[in-house]
Amino acid sequence: MGHGGGPLKPFSLDASLLTNDGLPRAVTSGEGLRRAQAMTMLAGVLWGTSFVSIQLGLDDGFHPVVFIAVRFIIAFASALLVARFIGPLNPSLLKNPWVWGLGLTTTVGFLCQYVALGLTVATKAALITNLSLIFVAPMSYYWLKESFTPLKVGALLMTVPGIILLTTGGDLASLKGSEFLGDMLSLAAGFSWAFYIIITKHILRDPKVSVSSLTLWVMGTTAALVVPMGIGVIALGRASLGDVGNVGWAMAVYTGIFCSTVAYLLWTRGLRGVTATVSAVLLLIMVVVAAVMDYVFLDTEIGIVPWIGAGILLVAMVLVSLSPEGNGTSRE
Template identity: 30%
Template sequence: MAVYTKRDFSVNLKSHGGILILALIAVFHLWIQVTGLQYTTAAKTGWIIGMTPVFMALLGLAVFKESLTLIKTSGILVAFFGLILLISHGDLSSIDLISNKGDFLILGSSFTWAVYSIVNKKISLNYPPMMTILFLFLMMGIIISPFTINDASIQSVIHLTFKGWIAILFLGILCSGAAYVMWAQALKEMESTKVGAFLYFEPFVTVIAARIVLNERITLLMILAGIIITLGVVLVNVNLKKIVLYKKSKKDM
């Protein structure tokens, strides 16, 4: 894509170290997410990943000195309450690192994606998003090569079915390539909390897809916990000042 759009391939050495950090974060993020998915459902994963904007708000406070109002604080508490309800199935005594290891790995994945987004925001300010992603993927490939290039992996690739190749192409071109480029561009154009707000929709899409494609069981408690998480995330990203100014401008018209 970078070649097709005739991007400038000159390397900004100052940004290269930052992209290496991004690559390390991205590899770790994907590894714990894929591992976590082996021990939990796609539907629960969707809701837990929905916590990302909360982590982005907390990191935004630490890194960009973004404000943390009473409403945002309330939103964080509400979101974590929904998360605990989701993981515990309504029974706090059932939570432990062994039986819930998949959920905790996905939660770690959510946090690392927030870290990636905050770091990416800094990198994108000094480097074109398309080129950031190009060098990012090259570095990610180099990082994971020692752990993935072996006889077992080669045999797995050779014996991949047609559906397997379709899945890999879908994940590589759309879920990774296109999605990472659009995410990087969005972080360049908008505040991190505003970009994170678009993740509201991800859990709902995931739950619907999990039911249709994987035939996963969706419980009422899961939906309730998900709605509570979403409500918390909305509160985290709400901007009362802009709402008041908007209402005032409407009255003055």
């Protein structure tokens, strides 16, 4: 992978290192593929817990921008610790504009998500954010030359009723219950996340890029962009760290370590073995987790219809995992 910019296109690398779909050979074996899928879903579970965690932190005194700044300071520190132990730091990645692009999309996505969670409930925010799937599929087809089998297309189509039933209980009028601005910000977060998935997949086509170093510098570039914003908010008197309670600080630590460093390590490692679209489908597990946590911690009722929707999503995840091209077949 060169350090310059340029369009999203397949890398030209030693053919002995890759399969004909552009993935490292060690990852595309049956066991490696299942491990990649499991890592992706585990990351989705952790991210699913973040929606309620963020709401709890915001309710306990955190300003959204300051919360993000503190979260990514913690994330960068923990990612640095991990990278020092399991892999090279590889600071040369900072010369790659795509890495800064990841930091920018992360910053924009989280700013939209945090503000949205102050305007809408966690389950609905998770729903709209995960509409990134409708952006990822065409972007992956066009830029990454991903192929689509009938099984994969069927799984994609199943996600639409699954998401709707899970989050609305079959009553579309319930979508009017949140602020329009919160919905639009959640959609913007999903759009940013779609770009994040595509760019990360592009970078990972170079097998010499380590997951730990990429995670480190994504956390670092995000912190570099968002921390000055947090300082500015405090300097303008819009927020104070003294207003944050114990729950707020606990949520900052939890989201910084587990929902950032750990989740991104798992997801990035998993993305080496699955396509961008398959990753987006498997990550729908976070909608299910967000709904359950909404019920457990925020007393949001879940009836039989939402559980049917959750079941449909789980079936879609199984189908996309069973697709013979679920490990990333390219049309080239």
